[in-house]
Amino acid sequence: MLLRHRANRVLFSWLAICALSAAQSSDHPKLAEELYKNIEVLKGQPASSVQPTMESITRQIGVDCKYCHVDKNWASEDNKMKQDSRMMFRMTSFIDHEIFEDKPRVTCWTCHRGRAKTEHSPVPKEKPPQLIMAEKFITLTPDEEKLPAEQVFKNIQILNGVPAGKLPFIMSFFARSLGVSCDFCHEVPFSSDAKAPKHMARIMLGKLVRGTAKNFYNGETPVECWTCHRGHNKPPVGTGEEAASEEPTL
Numbered sequence: 001m002l003l004r005h006r007a008n009r010v011l012f013s014w015l016a017i018c019a020l021s022a023a024q025s026s027d028h029p030k031l032a033e034e035l036y037k038n039i040e041v042l043k044g045q046p047a048s049s050v051q052p053t054m055e056s057i058t059r060q061i062g063v064d065c066k067y068c069h070v071d072k073n074w075a076s077e078d079n080k081m082k083q084d085s086r087m088m089f090r091m092t093s094f095i096d097h098e099i100f101e102d103k104p105r106v107t108c109w110t111c112h113r114g115r116a117k118t119e120h121s122p123v124p125k126e127k128p129p130q131l132i133m134a135e136k137f138i139t140l141t142p143d144e145e146k147l148p149a150e151q152v153f154k155n156i157q158i159l160n161g162v163p164a165g166k167l168p169f170i171m172s173f174f175a176r177s178l179g180v181s182c183d184f185c186h187e188v189p190f191s192s193d194a195k196a197p198k199h200m201a202r203i204m205l206g207k208l209v210r211g212t213a214k215n216f217y218n219g220e221t222p223v224e225c226w227t228c229h230r231g232h233n234k235p236p237v238g239t240g241e242e243a244a245s246e247e248p249t250l
């Protein structure tokens with residue numbers, strides 16, 4: 001294992017030297033697709049960035065190179081994980097493009113946190129206090145519960161068509177995922193749009209969660225508020241390779 005690791009390191013440095021000398025031999029830096037064989041998602045990136053990108057994503061999702069690559073043949077497409085992870089590159093860029101003006105605010109690490117499998121929202125053993133709270137504030141008759149939310153509430157822009165009776169659960173899910181209470185997004189009355197986080201929550205639900213569902217998962221998305229937030233109003237910045245102190249504290 002150690003030997004292989006060393007051998008890989010030698011190969012990486014060699015790749016890096018190739019990329020460097022290739023870059024110096026022309027007036028523009030060599031692009032990934034000019035040096036490597038099967039480049040799709042990294043098209044247009046400098047060739048010299050391929051190796052650092054690979055090393056970084058490997059750490060961000062907590063695997064080794066072999067998780068996605070056939071041994072000793074980086075260009076091979078025979079590992080399905082390599083092909084599947086292209087979709088992940090596209091989804092990450094999609095989110096950063098749609099929501100964060102192309103800043104790399106969301107990385108593999110934002111969702112993966114150093115593990116190949118992402119985390120789902122924990123299923124509470126008892127009715128969570130946020131749901132008890134939501135049911136206290138949102139009281140509906142059985143008939144109202146069945147109506148579309150926009151017919152029962154005053155200011156529904158994203159949850160159109162969702163049965164009004166689901167609102168207490170959805171609101172408590174927002175609150176739990178972000179580790180906040182209702183007043184983080186709301187002031188009285190609930191239909192008011194005065195608070196910025198309410199606006200942001202609409203963007204997150206409408207553009208981010210539904211956008212990934214539509215563009216990458218044919219409707220049913222495993223990406224939920226919890227995937228990134230995990231009980232914090234702001235997911236930590238970065239790739240997990242920076243100081244742990246950037247994790248926001250509540």
Ligand code: HEC
Binds near residue numbers: 066068075
């Ligand atoms: C999560 C999956 C994943 C992991 C882990 C991973 N790679 Fe990759 N690798 C890819 C994908 C996807 C591509 C193709 C990129 C593209 O389409 O532009 C690629 C392409 C490459 C290429 C270019 C091959 C060519 O000629 O087309 C090299 C070299 C490479 N990876 C090296 C590495 C090394 C070294 C590691 C470990 C440090 C590693 N990769 C870890 C997914 C991965």
Ligand code: HEC
Binds near residue numbers: 091
């Ligand atoms: C918006 C959240 C999100 C981001 C960002 C994200 N992923 Fe994922 N990833 C997921 C989810 C959810 C799954 C599990 C469901 C699935 O396979 O689609 C997953 C699955 C995977 C898997 C398959 C794991 C397995 O063993 O089945 C790989 C590999 C992977 N992601 C790599 C990446 C890489 C590399 C990046 C960054 C370029 C990335 N992901 C960015 C959410 C994300």
Ligand code: HEC
Binds near residue numbers: 160175185191199
């Ligand atoms: C993370 C932000 C967030 C949190 C936390 C949150 N909400 Fe909401 N709430 C929203 C958004 C966004 C909407 C509007 C949805 C839409 O436009 O479709 C909304 C709409 C509502 C409405 C409908 C108001 C109307 O008349 O249009 C009620 C009622 C409501 N929330 C109650 C609650 C309660 C009770 C809690 C606490 C358990 C809560 N919300 C927690 C973001 C939040």
Ligand code: HEC
Binds near residue numbers: 105200205228229234
């Ligand atoms: C792909 C990761 C991801 C997912 C999934 C996600 N968010 Fe976010 N969210 C972020 C990031 C990144 C920020 C920006 C934080 C910052 O300002 O630095 C953010 C910010 C927010 C904010 C503003 C927080 C503040 O303190 O101002 C709200 C509210 C919010 N998200 C709600 C939601 C809700 C509700 C969902 C589910 C419908 C959701 N988010 C899903 C990544 C995500």
